[in-house]
Amino acid sequence: MKAIIIGASSGIGRELAKQMSAAGYVLGITARRLDLLKSLADELPEACVPMAMDLRETDTAVSVLRELIASLEGVDLIVINAGVGTTDRGFPTASELETAIVNAVGFTAMANTAYHYFAERGNGHIVGISSISALRGGPFASY
Numbered sequence: 001m002k003a004i005i006i007g008a009s010s011g012i013g014r015e016l017a018k019q020m021s022a023a024g025y026v027l028g029i030t031a032r033r034l035d036l037l038k039s040l041a042d043e044l045p046e047a048c049v050p051m052a053m054d055l056r057e058t059d060t061a062v063s064v065l066r067e068l069i070a071s072l073e074g075v076d077l078i079v080i081n082a083g084v085g086t087t088d089r090g091f092p093t094a095s096e097l098e099t100a101i102v103n104a105v106g107f108t109a110m111a112n113t114a115y116h117y118f119a120e121r122g123n124g125h126i127v128g129i130s131s132i133s134a135l136r137g138g139p140f141a142s143y
């Protein structure tokens with residue numbers, strides 16, 4: 001099986017990559033911090049292709065996802081894990097806008113690209129990592 005994890009340089013995505021590789025998945029991994037992706041790829045037991053991606057640059061991020069799918073010669077599963085959020089109760093405008101761009105616009109760009117790829121192929125799975133905040137809200141405005 002082959003999978004892509006979007007947002008694998010740290011946290012949940014990085015640990016997920018370790019567990020999926022241990023389970024036999026060939027992986028493609030993305031994030032902005034390519035150095036962290038490369039160090040992760042080096043320690044995984046299965047093949048892993050790291051690629052830099054910035055979800056704030058939507059068109060380029062879509063191109064990177066397509067390029068990664070092609071370089072893996074197809075994938076069965078795409079995990080959209082990348083996300084940001086701030087706990088600053090001053091609600092800084094730049095942080096709030098970044099959250100909306102990465103978590104909403106970036107997510108939509110990745111999900112849409114994955115959908116069209118899998119629809120054309122005839123099968124595949126998309127996994128979105130969200131938050132309980134999506135269901136019950138919280139003190140973090142745009143998150």
Ligand SMILES: NC(=O)c1ccc[n+]([C@@H]2O[C@H](COP(=O)([O-])OP(=O)(O)OC[C@H]3O[C@@H](n4cnc5c(N)ncnc54)[C@H](OP(=O)(O)O)[C@@H]3O)[C@@H](O)[C@H]2O)c1
Nearest residue numbers: 007008009010011012031032033054055081082083130131
């Ligand atoms: N930790 C929690 O308690 C929790 C709870 C609920 C939901 N979540 C959700 O789970 C997901 C992972 O969270 P985490 O706690 O593991 O956070 P994390 O360690 O900060 O990981 C976030 C990942 O997203 C990537 N990312 C952030 N901004 C990006 C951008 N502009 N372009 C491309 N990639 C970007 C980061 O890579 P770079 O910085 O290298 O780009 C990193 O790989 C997020 O969607 C978060 O909202 C987490």
